Amino acid sequence: MPPPTISAPGVRPAAFRFRCIGCGDLSDAARPDFRCAQCSNLLEITYPHWKESGPGAQTLKASWRQRRLSQSAIDLSGVWRFRDLLPGLEHDDQAITLREGNTPLYDLPQCARLTGVPRLFAKHQGLNPTGSFKDAGMTVAATFARLAGFRWVACASTGNTSASMAAYAARGGMRSLVLVPEGKISWSKLSQALDYGAVTCQLRTDFDGCLRLLQELVLRAPVYQLNSINPFRLEGQKTLALELLEQLDWQPPDHIIVPGGNLGNSSAIGKALLEMRDLHLISRMPKLSVIQAEGANALVRTWREANGKRLINVQAETRATAIRIGNPASWKKAVNVLEATGGACEQVTEVEIAQAKAEIGAEGIGCEPASAVTLAGLKKLVKQGIVKPEESVVLVLTGSLLKDPDFTMEFHRGDLLKDGDDEAAQAALNKLRRPPIVLDATLEAVMRTLEQAEK
Ligand code: F0G
Numbered sequence: 001m002p003p004p005t006i007s008a009p010g011v012r013p014a015a016f017r018f019r020c021i022g023c024g025d026l027s028d029a030a031r032p033d034f035r036c037a038q039c040s041n042l043l044e045i046t047y048p049h050w051k052e053s054g055p056g057a058q059t060l061k062a063s064w065r066q067r068r069l070s071q072s073a074i075d076l077s078g079v080w081r082f083r084d085l086l087p088g089l090e091h092d093d094q095a096i097t098l099r100e101g102n103t104p105l106y107d108l109p110q111c112a113r114l115t116g117v118p119r120l121f122a123k124h125q126g127l128n129p130t131g132s133f134k135d136a137g138m139t140v141a142a143t144f145a146r147l148a149g150f151r152w153v154a155c156a157s158t159g160n161t162s163a164s165m166a167a168y169a170a171r172g173g174m175r176s177l178v179l180v181p182e183g184k185i186s187w188s189k190l191s192q193a194l195d196y197g198a199v200t201c202q203l204r205t206d207f208d209g210c211l212r213l214l215q216e217l218v219l220r221a222p223v224y225q226l227n228s229i230n231p232f233r234l235e236g237q238k239t240l241a242l243e244l245l246e247q248l249d250w251q252p253p254d255h256i257i258v259p260g261g262n263l264g265n266s267s268a269i270g271k272a273l274l275e276m277r278d279l280h281l282i283s284r285m286p287k288l289s290v291i292q293a294e295g296a297n298a299l300v301r302t303w304r305e306a307n308g309k310r311l312i313n314v315q316a317e318t319r320a321t322a323i324r325i326g327n328p329a330s331w332k333k334a335v336n337v338l339e340a341t342g343g344a345c346e347q348v349t350e351v352e353i354a355q356a357k358a359e360i361g362a363e364g365i366g367c368e369p370a371s372a373v374t375l376a377g378l379k380k381l382v383k384q385g386i387v388k389p390e391e392s393v394v395l396v397l398t399g400s401l402l403k404d405p406d407f408t409m410e411f412h413r414g415d416l417l418k419d420g421d422d423e424a425a426q427a428a429l430n431k432l433r434r435p436p437i438v439l440d441a442t443l444e445a446v447m448r449t450l451e452q453a454e455k
Contacts, residue, residue, distance in 0.1 A: 014088040019046040021332060032218040034229050045231045055084055057280045078102035079136050079239045086235050096142045096172035100135035101239055103127045105247045110363050111375055115382055119392035123244050126367055126400035133398045134164035140236030141226050142168035150224040151175060156210035158322050159189030160399055165226045166196035179203055179210040184321055186404040208327040228264025229329050237268035245282060252286045254391035257374045259398055260290035260299050261323035263330035270337025289343040291377030293318035298328050303345040308335035320353055322370035344386050348376035351425045354411050358432035366401030
């Protein structure tokens with residue numbers, strides 16, 4: 001017998017519909033590519049009954065708190081704990097869960113000093129079961145894939161989505177097909193997909209090429225598409241913001257800063273903020289800012305050069321391979337979020353990413369390179385006066401340090417970015433480098449090393 005679960009009194013399981021973000025068309029079913037049948041724009045999930053009888057804010061908050069005392073699988077999930085704002089399940093045991101979510105919110109005292117922003121926090125999504133924020137979305141989307149009767153799920157990925165999808169497919173008794181760009185994802189992420197039993201294809205193209213192919217595949221073969229084009233993914237990823245606000249006792253921070261790749265996560269967090277405002281869970285909107293690597297800056301260019309009206313895609317190149325994306329699928333959703341929250345869109349260099357990653361690591365928490373763009377971006381936003389020293393800021397760290405050990409090793413050995421011609425930047429990086437030291441196995445050698453390190 002599973003332990004009893006806790007439901008919010010008077011709140012119905014959420015009946016949902018698909019809404020096109022372009023023409024607003026509402027439908028009960030979605031095509032396999034999750035695009036509008038009328039205008040080909042992306043779909044989002046909407047809950048029409050919230051308008052007449054939205055769940056009460058106090059009831060929801062009390063119920064979410066109460067569920068933390070429960071031992072049932074669905075309540076132990078930091079995603080399904082917020083299920084009143086997710087597409088409804090008929091039975092709680094339908095959820096495929098690895099106890100995702102429940103990630104910590106850390107303070108960052110050293111980075112706070114560096115940036116001059118004392119109230120600086122990190123929401124560490126890298127501490128999810130497969131080591132990235134993708135798990136929050138995958139638990140929901142994989143669940144609905146299985147409910148829809150699919151045997152196969154598939155995704156294109158820069159690594160983390162594939163690791164997460166493969167794990168949830170395995171847990172849910174489904175097969176998974178992974179399309180990744182050959183040579184451009186970390187071994188750590190690739191090895192996860194293999195371990196979880198995915199059929200893993202390394203395609204001779206980039207992420208954008210993999211995603212294009214997947215979109216064609218799902219129209220031809222009975223495979224369920226689990227990229228963040230899938231709106232169920234974004235519903236799960238919304239819970240990052242719900243959990244964050246709960247951790248802050250529902251006092252919104254002034255700024256939330258996220259890395260931008262395919263732009264699903266910024267879209268999901270933005271949707272959560274708008275829904276929280278509409279449901280009176282918060283009284284004020286944080287500004288959501290999106291940071292990209294300079295070499296993969298499609299949203300930055302779209303925002304600056306085309307006023308967010310048409311996508312300017314780029315040929316992406318960055319060592320932060322998780323966000324090596326030039327043709328982001330959810331760019332329109334992300335533009336809507338920037339407009340609705342008043343957030344900024346910035347880009348950072350490879351040197352700035354490497355430096356920020358080492359600075360976060362020096363706090364004892366660590367993250368993967370793509371996550372570090374948030375701290376690098378914050379430094380720029382402070383300089384520009386967009387973030388003020390008295391304001392509070394939450395950085396969303398999307399992946400674990402262990403996701404890309406090669407980057408970290410190359411950085412500390414001085415092999416990463418060694419051709420940089422900016423001497424000041426190189427000097428700043430050198431200060432952070434702690435290469436491993438090979439010594440004779442003598443007490444004297446170790447003592448000498450200790451003395452030198454103390455200087
Ligand atoms: N950070 C990490 C660690 C990621 O893996 C990704 C995306 C992002 C940030 C960007 O998030 O795409 O929602 O804007 N990784 C995807 C993948 C694309 O396939 O794992 P986004």
